[in-house]
Amino acid sequence: MKLTVFFDGQFWVGVVEQYVQGKVKAGKHLFGAEPKDQEILEFVWKQLDQLTEGLSQNVESGYGISERRINPKRLARQVSREMEQRGVSSYAQEALRLEYEKRKKEKQVDSRQQKEELKERKRELKVQKAKAKHRGK
Structure with a gap:
């Protein structure tokens, strides 16, 4: 797991990358x-777990698959x-994009459903009003 904090031009952003079995x-x-x-x-102690549990989209990567022990000097060079x-890595950017698209589609479905419910409720009120007028009340 890796946390990268950087300035994106307007705000400071932290990107968490979680590598599990060759997926990011x-x-x-x-x-x-x-x-x-x-x-x-x-953030790491309190909110990091909540953030990583909420992630569902992942991207295939070849990173983190090897089970061999890494030489400490090589590890220091990598660090x-x-x-x-x-x-952030391109795999992480791809995973963020997929997560964003998934949430966007869910939001579209929810908003469409709310619009339909509102339209149905307005129609019911219109029908009730027409019946009340028809009865002469």
Whole structure:
């Protein structure tokens, strides 16, 4: 699991990448103003689990499959490379895009259903009003 905090031009954003069996799940958290170390630690302790549990879309990647023990020097080089790298991986971006599209479709379905219910309710009121007029009340 990896947390990357960066400034996207307007807000500070944290992107969580979770690597499980060659697949990547990614979630986004908006910090707003520049977060202090304590804020980031509180996010990790309190909200990180909720964020990762809510993720359902994942993307295939070849990362994290090897079961071999990594040489400590090689691991240190990988860590330094990742520290120099800005932003998030392309796999994480793809997972974020899929998660966004899924939520967008769910929202569209919900809003369509609410519109239909409102239309049906208005129709029922119109029918009741017409019946009341017809009865002469």
